[in-house]
Amino acid sequence: MQYITLNQLRAKLGNRARSSIYLDIEAGNLPKPKKLGGTLYWNESEIDEIMSAPAPDTPSANSAAA
Numbered sequence: 001m002q003y004i005t006l007n008q009l010r011a012k013l014g015n016r017a018r019s020s021i022y023l024d025i026e027a028g029n030l031p032k033p034k035k036l037g038g039t040l041y042w043n044e045s046e047i048d049e050i051m052s053a054p055a056p057d058t059p060s061a062n063s064a065a066a
Helices: 006-012 018-027 044-052 059-065
Strands: 034-036 039-043
Touching (some): 006 044, 039 044
Antiparallel strands (some): 034 039
16 A cells, blocks of 8 residues: 655646645545645555546446446
């Protein structure tokens, strides 16, 4: 299991703004980070899983429900 920092998470998500990431955490779209010392860390495998899942609005997700 590998953990990534906020800057690494931002890069992985296409250099999204910090505020945008925190809004996604609040909305439940991203997992909450773990705090170790004074630094926040995210489980990289959880982020990869979320990124590989189809968004609810995509045709592939809608066709699977039909």
